[in-house]
Amino acid sequence: MENLFNNIAEAVLDGDINETQRLTEEAVEKDATAKEILNQGLLKGMNEVGVLFKQGELFVPEVLVSAKAMDTGMQVIKPLIKEGDIKKSGKCLFATVKGDLHDIGKKLVSMMLEGAGYEVIDLGVDTSPEKIVEAVKEHQPDILGMSAMLTTTMANMNDTIKALEENGLADKVKIMVGGAPVSPNYAENIGANYSSDAHSAVELANKLMV
Template sequence: MNNMYEQITESLIKGRYTEVAELTQKALDEGYEPKEIINEALLTGMNEVGELFSDGEMFVPEVLVAAKAMASGMDLLKPLLKEGDVTSAGKCIFCTVKGDLHDIGKKLVAMMLEGAGYEIVDLGVDVGPEAIIEAVKEHQPDIIGMSAMLTTTMMSMKETVEALKENGMYDKLQVMIGGAPVSTNYADQIGASFSADAAAAVDLANRLMA
């Protein structure tokens, strides 16, 4: 592997966001292609972060810092990308459902998927079915990801799936759900796919897109 890419990857895994930005700029100054820096350094680093997290060798705070490091590099590279430079793995809309203000789990999944090459639209927290329907019309996603951390807010997931069906959208996309009280059983009941954690979400998204 190229030494410059190795340095960027290593800094990203360690969450050194200032260093990632500096090395990314240095790579650009030395004539490296933006899409190559993304594919060979940033995505490689984020994939490794995903594996370390999956193996229990990295924890949520470290993953969040690594994702911030990736973003510091992406901020420099995105404006320089040409049409078709980076192939998106798919487009995902993410939110925490109506009545629920928990953010970290949803953010983590979104970051892991972004690291795996997905285009992410984060609608934030406390998002009801109507807002999700509007977002689907606007963004035409491949996947909708919903998070709930309270048993009382899980019902909103079912209502959203029903709203997608009523609006003729359900068959055109995949629905992923997760969160502490959510289970495979509940996902099956409402017509969604369950992901136990952020690392599993990437595998699930890849399977759904296949």
């Protein structure tokens, strides 16, 4: 099985969408858990992509194809994540903030929350504070989750919280934030709750719902 996970990681790194799908399906058939496939396969590959991107050995188009491959694999394991408890735990609204196009981490967090019984509404990427304010009014979620992967877009989390305050909505929704550049300190400063990954995001959401 370890070989299979490594091959999944390799397929993500190569940006081979069909192979990622085929190998992930094979792992599911062989009863691998969603966690194993994620941590030892898909995420391992994506992490490697991150390293090579940073070193300038991979470029945006290649990273995009790897992201697509990772997404294809995540769709395959989605039913596995959702097999768990299906009782409704609460409603979450998710968005990647303005100026930011990264959505893999946000999708993963959404998926885990859905698996834990939450209803998730995903506003997508590059979401302006105005759009988030409108969506909070419309959907009245229990939790708003914001994702930022760039140091330059992180400040838009704060702008969104300010916009919520101006509209009298800040105390009507619990806010959680995450993404690579976001720290617990930063979250605290802007009045939000922080979680570093998809697993602890579920724990945090459960805590916020109490």
